Amino acid sequence: MDLPFTPPLHADQxxxxxxxxxxxxxxEWLPAGPATGGGALRRSLRLPGGPGVVVVHVPAPEATSVRAEITTTDPADEPLAAVLCRRLLDLDLDPALPDAALAHxxxxxxxxxxxxxxxxxxxxxxxxIALRAVLGQQVSTAAARTHAARLVAALGERAGSSGLRLFPSAExxxxxxxxxxxxxLxxxxxRRExxxxxxxxxxxxxxxLRHVDDGGDPARARAQLLALPGIGPWTAQTVTMRALGDTDAFLASDLGVLAAARVLGLPGDARPLDRAAAAWAPWRSYAVQHLWGVLPHAINTLPSP
Structure with missing residues (x-):
């Protein structure tokens, strides 16, 4: 299945x-090769009719679509799986909108x-994403992955014969x-509590925590999350940015964002940076991506073959 998008799309990031x-x-990351092209991400999906597995391929520089291989327990879930792939890759974005606004x-x-x-x-x-965000509080990317992997190994249901598991349910x-x-844990x-x-x-x-395309309200979701013990702005904004399609989340206290801000001559403390970032609304989620791109980090490049 080909999932169309409006270029440009910076695949490395x-x-x-x-x-x-x-x-x-x-x-899991599938390295570049004859079957994967420039590489691909393979992951499990929790779907109404049973587990699914998708493989989304890195598009070529001139491409206007992403190739997705979708396997579902119930064929009726294929359209939903395609929607979830689009959300995973932010394919419904018109990149001219945030790019033009932030370029001012x-x-x-x-x-x-x-x-x-x-x-x-x-x-x-x-x-x-909400559970993963708590696991990632105040730790490195690698540590967050380790905590999540331990939980998956113990509680994750098998996704058919794929070798993958579903991320554990909240229940x-x-x-x-x-x-x-x-x-x-x-x-x-x-943090465990x-x-x-x-x-x-x-x-x-x-x-x-509905996606904006399903009628969700990121501001309301943030308020609900912040009312819970142990949930601060970083966690709440991470959830709305990653899972709700929130274009205007800003991770002012994120260590990577703060480090990049200092390099660029922006305020290097969370509160003044948050105030300065108000000028980037309603595209602050994309400002975060650009700030993360300032410093060398694995999130900014495709894995080496």
Whole structure:
């Protein structure tokens, strides 16, 4: 299946981010080769009719579509799987809109000019991203992947015969007793309880984490998340940016964002940077991508063959 998009699309940044943050067992990077072209991301999906697996390929520089291989338990789920792939890759974006807006800023203009078409990497599941965001609080990308992989190995359902697993459901995380939670979650006590409480709330269905295309409201979702113990602005903004299609999330306290801001001569502390970033609305999620691109990091490049 070909998933069309409006170019340009900066594939190194988009697929590099997804590869660098991939959760072992749920997602895997397939290196460039005869079958994959420039490389591909393979991951499981939780679908109404049973588990699915998708492979999304890095598009060639001149391409206007992404090749996706979709396998579902129930063929009726294929259209939904295609929608989730589009959200994962931010394919419904018209990149001219954020690029033109951000190019008016004298600091961001050279970044946009050098790398047009940056996308905001998405996700097929808001529940998954919310739990992953808590696992990633105040730790490196590698540590966040390790914590998530341990949870997947213990609680993730097998995605058919694919060798992959589904990311654990909120219900399964909420059901962990104290001993199992301590054994599986090598986290500080408060963060472990934040994760379990978030899982209970997610399982209860009181959080409205619908994608904007499904009628979701990122501002309302942020407020609901921030009302939970242990959930701060970084976590809430990460969830709305990655899973709700929020174009205007800004991770003012993110260490990478702050480091890039200092390099560019922007405020190097979260509160003044957040105030300065107001000028980039309503495209602050894309400003984050450009700031992350300032410093060398695995999220900015495709994995080496």
């Amino acid at each position: 988009l697929f590099g981010h997804l590869a660098a943050t991939a959760v072992p067992g749920v997602e 800023d004298p600091v961001l203009a050279p970044l946009v000019g050098a790398v047009p078409g940056r996308r905001s990497p998405g996700a097929p599941s808001a529940e998954e 399964s995380v909420a059901a962990l007793d104290d001993d199992d939670a301590t054994r599986l 090598a986290l500080p006590v408060r 934040t994760l379990r409480n978030l899982a209970r709330v997610l399982a209860g269905g009181t959080l409205d």
